[in-house]
Amino acid sequence: MSVTAAAGFRAIGVTAGLKDSGKPDLALVVSDGPDRTGAAVFTSNRVVGAPVKLSRAHIADGVARAIVFNSGGANVCTGERGLADAAATAERAARVLDLDARDVLVASTGLIGEYLPMDRLLKGIDDAAPQLGSTAEAAERAAEAIMTTDTVSKQAHARGEGYTVGGMAKGAGMLAPGMATMLAVITTDAAISPEAAQAALAEAVRTTFNRVDSDGCMSTSDTVVLLASGAAGTRPSAKEFTQTLHSVCADLARALVADAEGASHDIQLTVTGAHSEAAAEAVARTVSRSNLFKTAIFGNDPNWGRILAEVGTVPEEVAAFDPDDLDVTINGIMVCRGGGAHEPRERVDLAAHREVQILIDLGAGGHEATIWTNDLTHDYIHENSAYST
Amino acid sequence: MSVTAAAGFRAIGVTAGLKDSGKPDLALVVSDGPDRTGAAVFTSNRVVGAPVKLSRAHIADGVARAIVFNSGGANVCTGERGLADAAATAERAARVLDLDARDVLVASTGLIGEYLPMDRLLKGIDDAAPQLGSTAEAAERAAEAIMTTDTVSKQAHARGEGYTVGGMAKGAGMLAPGMATMLAVITTDAAISPEAAQAALAEAVRTTFNRVDSDGCMSTSDTVVLLASGAAGTRPSAKEFTQTLHSVCADLARALVADAEGASHDIQLTVTGAHSEAAAEAVARTVSRSNLFKTAIFGNDPNWGRILAEVGTVPEEVAAFDPDDLDVTINGIMVCRGGGAHEPRERVDLAAHREVQILIDLGAGGHEATIWTNDLTHDYIHENSAYST
Numbered sequence: 001m002s003v004t005a006a007a008g009f010r011a012i013g014v015t016a017g018l019k020d021s022g023k024p025d026l027a028l029v030v031s032d033g034p035d036r037t038g039a040a041v042f043t044s045n046r047v048v049g050a051p052v053k054l055s056r057a058h059i060a061d062g063v064a065r066a067i068v069f070n071s072g073g074a075n076v077c078t079g080e081r082g083l084a085d086a087a088a089t090a091e092r093a094a095r096v097l098d099l100d101a102r103d104v105l106v107a108s109t110g111l112i113g114e115y116l117p118m119d120r121l122l123k124g125i126d127d128a129a130p131q132l133g134s135t136a137e138a139a140e141r142a143a144e145a146i147m148t149t150d151t152v153s154k155q156a157h158a159r160g161e162g163y164t165v166g167g168m169a170k171g172a173g174m175l176a177p178g179m180a181t182m183l184a185v186i187t188t189d190a191a192i193s194p195e196a197a198q199a200a201l202a203e204a205v206r207t208t209f210n211r212v213d214s215d216g217c218m219s220t221s222d223t224v225v226l227l228a229s230g231a232a233g234t235r236p237s238a239k240e241f242t243q244t245l246h247s248v249c250a251d252l253a254r255a256l257v258a259d260a261e262g263a264s265h266d267i268q269l270t271v272t273g274a275h276s277e278a279a280a281e282a283v284a285r286t287v288s289r290s291n292l293f294k295t296a297i298f299g300n301d302p303n304w305g306r307i308l309a310e311v312g313t314v315p316e317e318v319a320a321f322d323p324d325d326l327d328v329t330i331n332g333i334m335v336c337r338g339g340g341a342h343e344p345r346e347r348v349d350l351a352a353h354r355e356v357q358i359l360i361d362l363g364a365g366g367h368e369a370t371i372w373t374n375d376l377t378h379d380y381i382h383e384n385s386a387y388s389t
Numbered sequence: 390m391s392v393t394a395a396a397g398f399r400a401i402g403v404t405a406g407l408k409d410s411g412k413p414d415l416a417l418v419v420s421d422g423p424d425r426t427g428a429a430v431f432t433s434n435r436v437v438g439a440p441v442k443l444s445r446a447h448i449a450d451g452v453a454r455a456i457v458f459n460s461g462g463a464n465v466c467t468g469e470r471g472l473a474d475a476a477a478t479a480e481r482a483a484r485v486l487d488l489d490a491r492d493v494l495v496a497s498t499g500l501i502g503e504y505l506p507m508d509r510l511l512k513g514i515d516d517a518a519p520q521l522g523s524t525a526e527a528a529e530r531a532a533e534a535i536m537t538t539d540t541v542s543k544q545a546h547a548r549g550e551g552y553t554v555g556g557m558a559k560g561a562g563m564l565a566p567g568m569a570t571m572l573a574v575i576t577t578d579a580a581i582s583p584e585a586a587q588a589a590l591a592e593a594v595r596t597t598f599n600r601v602d603s604d605g606c607m608s609t610s611d612t613v614v615l616l617a618s619g620a621a622g623t624r625p626s627a628k629e630f631t632q633t634l635h636s637v638c639a640d641l642a643r644a645l646v647a648d649a650e651g652a653s654h655d656i657q658l659t660v661t662g663a664h665s666e667a668a669a670e671a672v673a674r675t676v677s678r679s680n681l682f683k684t685a686i687f688g689n690d691p692n693w694g695r696i697l698a699e700v701g702t703v704p705e706e707v708a709a710f711d712p713d714d715l716d717v718t719i720n721g722i723m724v725c726r727g728g729g730a731h732e733p734r735e736r737v738d739l740a741a742h743r744e745v746q747i748l749i750d751l752g753a754g755g756h757e758a759t760i761w762t763n764d765l766t767h768d769y770i771h772e773n774s775a776y777s778t
Contacts, residue, residue, distance in 0.1 A: 045698065077729050308466055381687065384685065
C-alpha cells in the first residue's frame, strides 16, 4: 500500500516502451477528490527539465488532480520542443481522464539532452488510464514504473488520526540537497487547504529528502508532489498532519539511501553541539561529500583524521567551533576527543553492519542535524561510468 | 635541478625510518644567503597540524633560513605534544645548522592523529646535515624524501633575467583549493624583499596550486614556502619575478595533477563568458567536484548533461547566466549549444588521450578561469580505501 493507501486515489504503471529494457516506464496517479488540493517541492537547480517548468506552473494555484510519471528520459535540455512534449503529455492525460490539463502534473527521469518518443509515451497514457485502480497491486505497479537504476521500489504509508498518508518514490544515488534525481508523490485523504499542504510538505521535505546526500550531485528533475483528496473527511491539525507526512517522507528517504547506487554502507552523520541547526547541517553535509572520508568507510577504516580535515574546511562564519574541542564517535567508540586521538580506532567495527553511525560534537552550542549518505565504492564507479554508454 | 638550481641553496633527503617502507622520509633545504628572505602560503583549513602552527609563527617576520620536511606522519591532531615535537624539530635543525630556531620552518605529511617517532626524526636531521649539497642529485634526493603516495618526484625550475627560480613539491590526489596535502618549497637567488616575496607567492599560488582540485578534499598541512637568497645579486621587477615564479608553480601544479592517485584522465575545465573571474572559478570548481561528471569521464562518456546539471547548482548570486545560453565543448566538439544538444556526442573521442579539455561558455561576460582536476576511478577507490589500514 502506498499511493492508494489513502481513500480517493487510483494509480497504475505500464510499459510504454520508453526504456530499452522493456520494463514498466509510465505511471499515473489520480486524485478522485472530493478535494483537489495539490502541493509540490522542486529541485533548486537552475537548469531544470521541461516537466519541472510545466508542473511548477500547473501547481501554482494549489490545485492538482493527477500526475504522469515517466522513466526512460528526463526531458531536460530539450528546449521548446521539450516544453511542447511536456504540455502534450499533460493534455493527453487530461483528455483520457476528463480533467483540466492545468490540473495535471508531469515528472520525468532518465538521460538528459534527448527527446522523448512522444508517440509511445502518449499511447502509454491511453493504455494506462483504463487500468487505474485503488488496490495495493495498482500502487505497486506505479512504484515499479518510476524506477531507473533503483533495485527495489520505494513505498511507505502511515495512519494519522482519522486519515492516511501514503507515498512512493524513486531514486538511487545522485541524491543531494534539493532531492537530486528523486521523484515522489505522497497522497492523503485528509482534508487540507493548499496553503497548509504546501507548508507541511516543505517542512517534511526539509528534514527528510533534503537531508539525504548520497553523492552531492543535484538533479535537474527532482519533484515531490502531495495530493490531498479529502475523502476521509478528517481535518487534522497542521502539527499532527506534518508529523504523519514527515514519517512517510522519512521512510521513503531512508529507502533511497539504502538503495544508493553501489553503496556498501549507509552512513548516518549527526553533528551535535552546533550554535544553530543550519551550522550543524552545513558541517554534516560537508563531511558527507568528502570522497576521502567515503572511501575510508568503504575500506571499513574509522579514519577520524579525514573527518576532522573536512570539518575544518567549513568557514567560521558558517559554523563556530574550536578545532581543539572536536569530538568524533564512530559506532559508539569515541575515537577523537578534544581534537586528538582518544579510544583506539581498532575498537570500531565497521565491517559488521551496513549502517554506520558517526557523531561529530562541535562543542559550540545546543543544536544538531543529521545527514544520510553512503560510502564511495567500486560499484558506484562502475554504475556511473557506464550509465549512458 | 630544482631547489638547488638557484645559487645559495643546499638540500638533501635521507631515510630517518619514519616510513615502514624504508624509503627516504626526511629532507632539508637550507638558504645560505646573503639574504634570508622567506614567504609562505598555508592551508586555509581550520584544523591544522602543529608544523603549520609553528611555521606560521616562524615566517611572520619574513625571515627563513631552512625548512625541515618529513613524510611518514603529519603531526596533526596531536595537541601540545605535537607542538612540542614540531618545536624540537626546528630546534635540532637550528643547532646542527648553526641557525636561530625561529628561522627554521617545519612541514610534515602523512597520517593524522599519530605522534611522530621523535628519536628517529631528530637522528635523521643529524644524519642529513653533513650530507647537504648544492648538486642536482642532492635536490633530487630531497624531492624523493617528501613523497608519500606520489609515484614520481616533482621538480621544476625557470630562468629569469639574471636569476633563477627552482622548486620541488609533493602531492598526489587530495588536491583541493587551499592546496590539500601539498608541500612545496621554491628557492630563488633573486634579491627580493619579504613583502615582495609574499605578494609574488600569493599571486602565483592563487592561479596554479589553488586551481588544482583533484578530489575536493583540503588537507590540514598544505604549505608552500619561498626562500630567496639574493645570491645572484639581481633585483627583478615584481611583475617579472611573479611571472617566473608563476611558471615554476604552474609546472609543479601540472605535475601534481598528472600524478593524482589512480586517475586515468587529467581534466582541464575552463569556464569562459563569466561576469567575473571569481564566477568562472566557482563554476569550474563546482563541476570539478561532481562525482557523476568525474565517473563519466572515467567511462570515456562525454556526458554534457551531467555538466549542465552541475553548473545549474551554482547560486545566481555567485555566477550570473541563463541556462538557455550555456555551451559545452569537449575536446573541440561543441556537444551542447544554447542549453541543448548540438554536435553528436559520438564525435568526442575521450579514450585517445589522458588529457581532456572541457570548455563551458556561460555567455554572460568576458571573464574566465581554469581548474585542473582528474577523473574518478577504481584505482582512486582502491588507494584511498586502503591507505591507513
